[in-house]
Amino acid sequence: AQSVTQLDSQVPVFEEAPVELRCNYSSSVSVYLFWYVQYPNQGLQLLLKYLSGSTLVKGINGFEAEFNKSQTSFHLRKPSVHISDTAEYFCAVSARGVQGAQKLVFGQGTRLTINP
Amino acid sequence: ETGVTQSPTHLIKTRGQQVTLRCSSQSGHNTVSWYQQALGQGPQFIFQYYREEENGRGNFPPRFSGLQFPNYSSELNVNALELDDSALYLCASSLATIGGGSTDTQYFGPGTRLTVL
Numbered sequence: 001a002q003s004v005t006q007l008d009s010q011v012p013v014f015e016e017a018p019v020e021l022r023c024n025y026s027s028s029v030s031v032y033l034f035w036y037v038q039y040p041n042q043g044l045q046l047l048l049k050y051l052s053g054s055t056l057v058k059g060i061n062g063f064e065a066e067f068n069k070s071q072t073s074f075h076l077r078k079p080s081v082h083i084s085d086t087a088e089y090f091c092a093v094s095a096r097g098v099q100g101a102q103k104l105v106f107g108q109g110t111r112l113t114i115n116p
Numbered sequence: 117e118t119g120v121t122q123s124p125t126h127l128i129k130t131r132g133q134q135v136t137l138r139c140s141s142q143s144g145h146n147t148v149s150w151y152q153q154a155l156g157q158g159p160q161f162i163f164q165y166y167r168e169e170e171n172g173r174g175n176f177p178p179r180f181s182g183l184q185f186p187n188y189s190s191e192l193n194v195n196a197l198e199l200d201d202s203a204l205y206l207c208a209s210s211l212a213t214i215g216g217g218s219t220d221t222q223y224f225g226p227g228t229r230l231t232v233l
Binding site (some may be wrong): 034042044045046049092099101102104105107 | 174212224
């Protein structure tokens with residue numbers, strides 16, 4: 001069964017500093033990975049996704065992630081964060097059920113707090 | 117292009133009551149998935165509807181049920197509410213493609229915050 005572990009529950013960073021949010025996955029089949037962001041009192045917004053091809057994936061708002069099959073990781077990075085990046089970030093792996101449903105299996109989330 | 121919308125935004129119910137949450141999928145999408153997000157947790161998959169049929173369910177009891185309509189909008193019904201049902205309920209829509217499946221991208225609505233007292 002697929003699973004996701006987000007290694008840090010909270011990450012405090014100063015504004016304009018770089019940040020890395022860590023995600024490890026477990027999957028016995030083809031791997032499709034996603035990062036979503038959740039701003040306070042809102043739903044989830046897709047940041048980026050890895051389906052195939054280049055292991056370095058670029059997303060919105062200056063974020064990027066690197067798929068590493070040997071380390072089963074999909075870490076999210078941004079070279080310089082802004083106050084507006086303060087949010088909860090979720091890593092997810094896509095899994096296909098026997099009836100054909102595609103479900104997302106999410107990690108517990110990482111709260112990113114940007115300090116001025 | 118209209119995004120995923122959900123109603124109501126907030127809802128307060130008492131234990132034992134029944135609730136219906138609604139979701140309108142993004143224009144052009146034919147699949148709706150529902151997730152429950154408890155406070156401080158990641159979303160958990162409840163079930164998915166494709167062409168008005170449930171085609172997958174997570175680890176949720178039968179008192180969680182749903183419908184999908186011909187226009188691809190959807191409802192989530194929860195009977196006999198329990199205190200632990202208090203959560204943010206998220207709807208996500210996607211376009212199921214032949215041979216796609218696991219690569220389909222799900223787009224989420226803003227959620228309905230359900231409080232059970």
